[in-house]
Amino acid sequence: MTDTLYDGIIEYKDYTGNRRESCDAVVIGSGPTGAVAAWQLVDRGLDVILLEAGPVRRPQDFTLDGAKTLAEVCYEGGLRAMRGKPMVPTMQARVLGGGSHINSAICVRTPQFCFDDWRERYGVDWVDRATLDPHYDRVEAFLGVGPTPADVLGRKNELFRDACNALGIHSEPMPRNVRGCCGCAECFTGCPTRAKQSMDISYIPDAVRKGMRVFTSAQVVAIDHDGRQASGVRAIIVDPSGRPSGHELRVDAKKVILAAGCLATPVLLQKSNVPDPHKQIGKGLQAHPGCALMGIFPDPVDPWFGATQGYQSLEYLRDGFKMETLWAPPAILAVRLPGFGKRLKEYYGKLRYSAFWDSFFALKHSQGRVRARPGRSFNPDVTYRVDRRDIPTIKTGLIKLAELFWAAGAEELLPGIYGVPEVVTRDQGLRPFEQADLKPEHIVLAATHLFSSTRMGPDPKTSVVDPYAELHHLKNCHIVDTGIMPRSPAVNPMLTGMALADRLAGQIAERM
Amino acid sequence: MALFLLIAILLLLFIVLRFRYPRPARDYRHLRPADVCVVHAVSDVMFPDGGAVAVSGRTADITGYIDRYLGWHAPSLRFLVRLMFALIEHAPLLFVPTLKRFSDLPAEAQERYLAGWEHSRFYPRRMVFQSLRALMSMAYLASPDVERAIGVERPERCEAAAIVKRSAT
Numbered sequence: 001m002t003d004t005l006y007d008g009i010i011e012y013k014d015y016t017g018n019r020r021e022s023c024d025a026v027v028i029g030s031g032p033t034g035a036v037a038a039w040q041l042v043d044r045g046l047d048v049i050l051l052e053a054g055p056v057r058r059p060q061d062f063t064l065d066g067a068k069t070l071a072e073v074c075y076e077g078g079l080r081a082m083r084g085k086p087m088v089p090t091m092q093a094r095v096l097g098g099g100s101h102i103n104s105a106i107c108v109r110t111p112q113f114c115f116d117d118w119r120e121r122y123g124v125d126w127v128d129r130a131t132l133d134p135h136y137d138r139v140e141a142f143l144g145v146g147p148t149p150a151d152v153l154g155r156k157n158e159l160f161r162d163a164c165n166a167l168g169i170h171s172e173p174m175p176r177n178v179r180g181c182c183g184c185a186e187c188f189t190g191c192p193t194r195a196k197q198s199m200d201i202s203y204i205p206d207a208v209r210k211g212m213r214v215f216t217s218a219q220v221v222a223i224d225h226d227g228r229q230a231s232g233v234r235a236i237i238v239d240p241s242g243r244p245s246g247h248e249l250r251v252d253a254k255k256v257i258l259a260a261g262c263l264a265t266p267v268l269l270q271k272s273n274v275p276d277p278h279k280q281i282g283k284g285l286q287a288h289p290g291c292a293l294m295g296i297f298p299d300p301v302d303p304w305f306g307a308t309q310g311y312q313s314l315e316y317l318r319d320g321f322k323m324e325t326l327w328a329p330p331a332i333l334a335v336r337l338p339g340f341g342k343r344l345k346e347y348y349g350k351l352r353y354s355a356f357w358d359s360f361f362a363l364k365h366s367q368g369r370v371r372a373r374p375g376r377s378f379n380p381d382v383t384y385r386v387d388r389r390d391i392p393t394i395k396t397g398l399i400k401l402a403e404l405f406w407a408a409g410a411e412e413l414l415p416g417i418y419g420v421p422e423v424v425t426r427d428q429g430l431r432p433f434e435q436a437d438l439k440p441e442h443i444v445l446a447a448t449h450l451f452s453s454t455r456m457g458p459d460p461k462t463s464v465v466d467p468y469a470e471l472h473h474l475k476n477c478h479i480v481d482t483g484i485m486p487r488s489p490a491v492n493p494m495l496t497g498m499a500l501a502d503r504l505a506g507q508i509a510e511r512m
Numbered sequence: 513m514a515l516f517l518l519i520a521i522l523l524l525l526f527i528v529l530r531f532r533y534p535r536p537a538r539d540y541r542h543l544r545p546a547d548v549c550v551v552h553a554v555s556d557v558m559f560p561d562g563g564a565v566a567v568s569g570r571t572a573d574i575t576g577y578i579d580r581y582l583g584w585h586a587p588s589l590r591f592l593v594r595l596m597f598a599l600i601e602h603a604p605l606l607f608v609p610t611l612k613r614f615s616d617l618p619a620e621a622q623e624r625y626l627a628g629w630e631h632s633r634f635y636p637r638r639m640v641f642q643s644l645r646a647l648m649s650m651a652y653l654a655s656p657d658v659e660r661a662i663g664v665e666r667p668e669r670c671e672a673a674a675i676v677k678r679s680a681t
Contacts, residue, residue: 067650071584079589087639242586304664330664331653335646340626342563344645348653349564352663418638441635444642 005201006056008208009096012217015237018248021213023049024512026233026253028220028268031098032494033481033501034259035199036139039207040505041257046512048212049251051233053219054094055240056200057101062190066329069189072240073102075264075379082368082384085441088289090382091448092261094242096216097200099261100494103448104187104309105176105196106324107145108491109136109499111317122486123458126467127500135499143177143197145495152183154306156355159297160325161311163408169315174307174324177202187308188328218249221378223256223272223477230256230477255476255508259501262453262483263370263380269454270372275473278461281454282370286488287384288449290360291394291417292326292336293401295410296350303327303355313404317490320363320390321397323404326356336444337414338422347414357404359397360449362488363390370453384447386440394443399433406430418442449493454483468511469504480504542582542590543575550597551575553615557622558648565661572655574648581651596644600629 023046027038030052038050054073063069070078074091082088093099115128139145148157153173164171177197186192194201208214218235219242225231233256237247258265266282274281304327312324327333330348333356337347368384386394398415405413406426413424415433419442424432436442457463460472463486469478480501482493489496533545540548552575559569582590601614607628610617614625629641652658 065654067581067654068584071581077585077589079585085635300663302663302665329653330659330662331650334653335642335649337649338630340558340630340645341560341623344558344649345563345565348658348662 005205006058006096009056009204009214009216011056012237012239012245015217015245015247015249018250020250020252021049021215022232022252023047023213024253025049025255025257025508026051026251027257027259028233029098029259029261029264029481030096030199030204030214030216031093031259031261031481032100032199033497034098034257035100035203035207036498037257037259037480037501037505038212039203039210040502041509042207042210042212044506044509046509048207049253050204050207050212050214051218051220051235051249051251052096052098052214052216053238053242054096055216056096057190059190059192059194062192064186064189064329066189066332069102069329070332073190075242080379080382082287082382082447084368084383084385086386086443086445088287088384088386089446090263090287090450092263095200096204096214097198099448100177100196100198101190101200102188103494104174105178105198106309106312106492107140107143107175107177107495108312108314110489110491110496111314113318114488114490118486122455122463124456124467124486132496132499132503135502136495139495139498139502140175140177143202144179145175145177147173147175148181148307148310149173152181152307153310154183154185154303155301156303156327157306157310157325159301159355159408160313160357160404163404164311164313164315166407167403169313171311171313171315174310174312176307181307183306183310185304185306185308185327188332215249217245219244219378220260220268221271223268223274224252225272225274225474225477227275229475232256255478255512257505257508258477258479259481261481262450263382264378265479265481265483266370266453267372267378267380269471271378274471274477276464277473280460280462280464284452284455285368285370285382285384285450286363286366286452287368287447288360288362288488288493289366289386289445289447290358291398291443291445292333292356292358293398293405294333294337294347294354294356294414294416295405295408296412296414297353297355297408297410300352301355302352304330314491316397316400317362319396320393321359321361321400322491323357323359323397323401326358336416338416355405355408355410357401359394359401360447361390361393361397362490363387363393365389367452386443386445388440391438391440395433395436395438399430402430402433416444449482451482451485451489451493452487454479455486456484457486468507478504478508540575540579543579544594546601547594547597548575549615550601551578553622554600554626554644554648557619557626558645559652565658567655567657567661569648569652572652572658574651577651577654578647581647593647596640599640600644
């Protein structure tokens with residue numbers, strides 16, 4: 001059904017030897033920020049090459065098997081984790097379209113209080129809602145961002161909505177970049193109806209029609225530079241599983257735009273020996289670790305139907321957490337269920353009656369670091385430490401989540417938290433959560449929102465890029481991915497990342 | 513010298529006999545006989561016959577799935593998974609304690625042993641258990657029989673989407 005969608009895109013089978021190309025700007029990474037930046041540069045008449053390490057993935061490549069999808073689509077087989085207490089799993093897509101190919105299409109604007117925080121703490125006074133709103137508008141219009149329609153919510157989302165209403169707290173249908181979603185809840189394994197406007201079916205094909213060249217299966221291994229300015233990149237060609245083919249691609253460019261993600265970008269900079277006199281690259285990594293609870297209801301919920309993540313509450317953003325509905329293939333979600341044997345099977349038997357809702361946290365004191373591993377590996381060594389001072393925020397987020405489940409009529413909760421009973425009953429209410437003496441390693445967390453590993457800021461001693469996203473110590477090399485966010489955007493970072501990329505790419509084009 | 517050689521040979525013989533694993537009933541591409549033994553044993557404890565979801569771990573072919581799963585990953589990850597199996601298999605020496613391997617323990621002792629990992633106060637030990645359970649659960653839930661048993665259905669209006677994917681699998 002989309003045979004012509006990828007016309008003109010170079011795929012693994014198209015490489016027959018080494019290649020050398022030149023262009024005005026080479027963009028590394030085809031995820032949301034890279035795709036938007038590349039589109040913006042092409043739209044302004046520049047000759048642009050977009051490089052993606054992963055392959056093109058078509059509906060006939062999709063599988064309902066969540067574990068297989070992770071293995072095929074993500075770096076390190078989807079088993080990447082940030083080292084620390086607790087270990088926090090995270091993932092990075094390696095496919096045309098990047099994370100947008102497997103995420104839930106959530107598009108939320110960052111509230112102004114975050115930009116105030118960025119300004120006060122990091123001196124970033126050139127970004128706020130007034131400057132970004134036109135870019136939010138443009139991206140949203142391009143991707144058809146709108147609230148999840150009522151007819152595809154499904155019961156798991158409706159229960160969340162009703163619970164928020166009963167408690168009198170904010171809630172709204174999730175704004176998502178979809179057109180014609182049928183609510184099959186399969187966003188995670190690749191949208192089979194192509195309703196989700198992931199980058200591989202939206203920005204990238206449009207930019208190709210405008211003249212952009214796209215090379216997939218091209219894993220960038222070095223930025224060419226003379227210590228003062230960048231002049232291009234070198235890539236090795238890898239097969240869909242990431243194995244090198246022996247062929248190389250070299251791109252000479254006036255501008256190098258990095259959008260490889262906030263884990264890969266610092267690794268590439270470090271491996272390329274980019275000047276970093278103040279050791280800022282990879283430092284200060286921040287994340288939104290999230291924790292989901294499973295609530296069991298008296299009637300069937302059939303969580304496998306309805307928009308994957310169709311409802312959210314922004315009530316507690318200023319308190320450091322956001323609540324939302326959640327779904328993924330049972331094989332992925334069920335890994336957090338407690339016990340084993342017939343007890344575990346009993347919980348599996350209740351999946352039909354269950355809903356998973358999560359809180360994710362913008363933790364003030366917790367942070368990590370990204371380092372390149374020695375040798376040839378381009379997988380990052382990521383450490384992240386959940387600070388004990390942030391435990392009260394996590395605890396409050398869990399209590400509010402439990403409160404929502406009880407308000408929705410759940411009979412039991414499975415917290416999956418060490419030190420909290422395996423099953424919390426309605427009679428027990430919030431007590432088990434309130435009384436728990438939680439430590440970071442007691443909580444099962446996962447984080448898909450990462451940022452701040454190559455912060456922007458005015459001071460080269462405390463940041464990596466300047467207001468134009470250009471490296472302080474390497475001219476003609478810019479970063480436009482979420483690594484430049486100085487701190488948490490409080491909400492899902494994709495839309496703000498795209499809006500920033502839209503703005504920055506426009507500025508880069510104007511200055512060329 | 514002769515006595516030393518004799519002791520060495522006897523020791524080697526003991527180790528070979530003691531730690532030899534039977535050849536699996538079918539061939540696996542990535543799992544070795546020792547791995548198969550551990551996976552079978554863990555599968556029997558984690559997903560026994562009967563219960564709310566009647567399908568057992570053996571019927572769901574957890575071992576076959578894990579063999580395929582290892583094939584999707586890099587050798588370094590395959591090594592780590594095997595290391596995990598080996599740890600579970602031989603750690604009864606530390607945690608029970610007994611000279612028996614996990615796969616040789618009686619069923620009740622296997623349950624107690626795994627419960628010890630699950631509820632350990634030592635975080636890395638809990639992590640190993642969670643990783644093991646995650647792997648086993650992914651394999652179990654990937655079975656169409658299990659999916660049917662827990663009631664996963666595709667809504668009619670998304671049938672087109674489901675067909676696209678089914679045709680690919």
